[in-house]
Amino acid sequence: MTEKNQNKKYSKDEVIKFGDNTPDRGIFCPKCETNIPEFEDMTPELETRVLKLIRDGKRLMAMVELQSALACSTHWSKIWVLHSGKPSPDYPGPPCPYCSKPLKTSLAKYCLHCQNYWRNK
Ligand SMILES: [Zn+2]
């Protein structure tokens, strides 16, 4: 198994090279089994602006903002906007004690990946 830096941010060159392809790293969202890309060029100002648009229900504008600032595809901006840059607070939960894949929530006592069930851990 080759070691991959799962959380390395995408440089602009990589973003352009990937285009519309599904991002192969980022913060994994187990809910939709998608990697949410992180960008080297994402500034706190941009993030704040985009998150505000999302909060205001202006998702399309948020996507356009990301696309123009980061040169990313519609696909990527959509993933980012749908997640507000990260999986919903409960996602991912802590790793499963058996297979170490992320659990559905922090309170889960059952693992969807390996079907294990436990009471206290
Ligand atoms: Zn998701």
Ligand SMILES: [Zn+2]
């Ligand atoms: Zn498991």
